[in-house]
Amino acid sequence: MADYTLYYWPFPFRGQFVRAVLSHAGASWEEAGDNEIAALMAAEPTAQLVPHMGPPVLTDHGRNIHLSQMPAILAYLGEKHRLLPDDPVLNAMSHKIVADANDVLYEMTRYNGAQVWTDGTWKEFQPRLARWMGIFEETGRRHGLAAGSGFMLGTQAPGLADIVTAILWGTMTARFAPLRAMLDRHAPAIAGLSDRIAALPAQVELRNRSDAMYGDDWCGGQIEASLRAVLKLPA
Numbered sequence: 001m002a003d004y005t006l007y008y009w010p011f012p013f014r015g016q017f018v019r020a021v022l023s024h025a026g027a028s029w030e031e032a033g034d035n036e037i038a039a040l041m042a043a044e045p046t047a048q049l050v051p052h053m054g055p056p057v058l059t060d061h062g063r064n065i066h067l068s069q070m071p072a073i074l075a076y077l078g079e080k081h082r083l084l085p086d087d088p089v090l091n092a093m094s095h096k097i098v099a100d101a102n103d104v105l106y107e108m109t110r111y112n113g114a115q116v117w118t119d120g121t122w123k124e125f126q127p128r129l130a131r132w133m134g135i136f137e138e139t140g141r142r143h144g145l146a147a148g149s150g151f152m153l154g155t156q157a158p159g160l161a162d163i164v165t166a167i168l169w170g171t172m173t174a175r176f177a178p179l180r181a182m183l184d185r186h187a188p189a190i191a192g193l194s195d196r197i198a199a200l201p202a203q204v205e206l207r208n209r210s211d212a213m214y215g216d217d218w219c220g221g222q223i224e225a226s227l228r229a230v231l232k233l234p235a
């Protein structure tokens, strides 16, 4: 049996953070199918593995536990697979980076798909997106990257903060190429970190597998279609 089961849609969006951490930790996992995810979501909270609104949901078979909420899942995996710094401040910084990444996903999808992009709203959002890039760059500058460790929080090996940062910006700019120039301009150290993490063998393997399964998709649905339209990318 696999170590974990991941309930997440066939997209490299929120679930990809969980996949990337599991890959980095060398853990095995099975992906639940769409029908299973839909059935779990439709079940009464009393009948769900863990009461939740939307995936990702992760089952750890070794401990027979189930978790929802991407930041909580990553906090658990970070502790279990020793991907968090011992220092309490840097530990909290890791969780801040995860929460920032989740906020960026929320804003990039216009509040988890509640609205779609138009040319006007996308243009209005540009300073805010640049600022998010700057926030990651400055977080890295203050804690590690500029100090020469090469990792987000000055750790000697990639940790949760590095994987999350790389999956956020690396996946987004790979899917939406025009955003890479923006990342290079506003967050050059983060662009470099994303490339270094992306080159790790476990991440190369995950990306190849994900690209084969999900193609060019990122978050899917009308929100992705509108993002492609404002970026003048093929649908």
Ligand SMILES: N[C@@H](CCC(=O)N[C@@H](CS)C(=O)NCC(=O)O)C(=O)O
Pocket: 013, 014, 015, 053, 054, 055, 056, 068, 069, 070, 071, 102, 112
């Ligand atoms: N805050 C949750 C957000 C979960 C979420 O929005 N999941 C999306 C996929 S990324 C979903 O399918 N939601 C369905 C729903 O909320 O009805 C997290 O960070 O895990």
